[in-house]
Amino acid sequence: MDVMDGHFVPNITMGAPILSCVSKSIPGIFMDCHMMVAEPEKWVGAIADAGGSLYCFHIEATSDPSALIDAIHDRGMKAGVAVSPDTPSSAITDEVGEAADMLLVMTVYPGKGGQKFLERCVPKVSELRERFPDKDIEVDGGVGPSTVDVCANAGSNVIVAGTAIFGAPQPEQVIAQLKASVNTAQARRTKH
Numbered sequence: 464m465d466v467m468d469g470h471f472v473p474n475i476t477m478g479a480p481i482l483s484c485v486s487k488s489i490p491g492i493f494m495d496c497h498m499m500v501a502e503p504e505k506w507v508g509a510i511a512d513a514g515g516s517l518y519c520f521h522i523e524a525t526s527d528p529s530a531l532i533d534a535i536h537d538r539g540m541k542a543g544v545a546v547s548p549d550t551p552s553s554a555i556t557d558e559v560g561e562a563a564d565m566l567l568v569m570t571v572y573p574g575k576g577g578q579k580f581l582e583r584c585v586p587k588v589s590e591l592r593e594r595f596p597d598k599d600i601e602v603d604g605g606v607g608p609s610t611v612d613v614c615a616n617a618g619s620n621v622i623v624a625g626t627a628i629f630g631a632p633q634p635e636q637v638i639a640q641l642k643a644s645v646n647t648a649q650a651r652r653t654k655h
């Protein structure tokens with residue numbers, strides 16, 4: 464589940480046909496599509512046709528991120544750029560970061576839910592927040608009530624949480640906690 468500007472976005476491994484069904488069933492839903500794929504250029508059209516709202520690709524997976532961002536924007540979607548745990552934030556150049564709408568710091572290795580949060584990735588959130596004060600900065604992987612504060616305090620305003628929400632007896636309480644953490648950190652940030 465992504466918590467983004469008050470929208471809750473399903474974080475489920477799915478392809479374009481399923482996205483299509485979701486967008487028909489829930490008109491107006493914001494679908495943040497994190498494409499953990501090789502050759503991300505290949506899927507822009509299919510995801511746009513299926514109603515994707517944001518297309519996030521991995522910087523490691525493309526040789527021309529600027530052209531890909533343009534292609535995503537041309538199809539009416541927002542563009543996100545993700546970095547895997549072993550990729551430095553400097554892999555997102557100023558040009559690419561400025562062109563993107565959202566930057567994603569992975570706090571687990573891409574592949575599956577339920578992994579342990581990698582706190583060593585959090586400094587990348589601070590670095591990106593420093594360089595791109597007005598962009599959405601997302602964290603994804605092992606984020607829940609015990610790990611969200613460090614992310615939010617580093618400057619992340621978009622939180623992906625799978626296990627923490629879907630494994631909770633009262634998911635809505637966890638969602639509220641995650642939102643509160645981000646809102647508190649954001650309020651502190653805007654004061655300074």
Ligand SMILES: O=C(CO)[C@@H](O)[C@H](O)COP(=O)(O)O
Nearest residue numbers: 573574575576577605625626
């Ligand atoms: O898809 C990925 C990692 O491959 C992530 O989006 C995780 O699925 C998030 O799940 P939790 O780590 O919160 O369980």
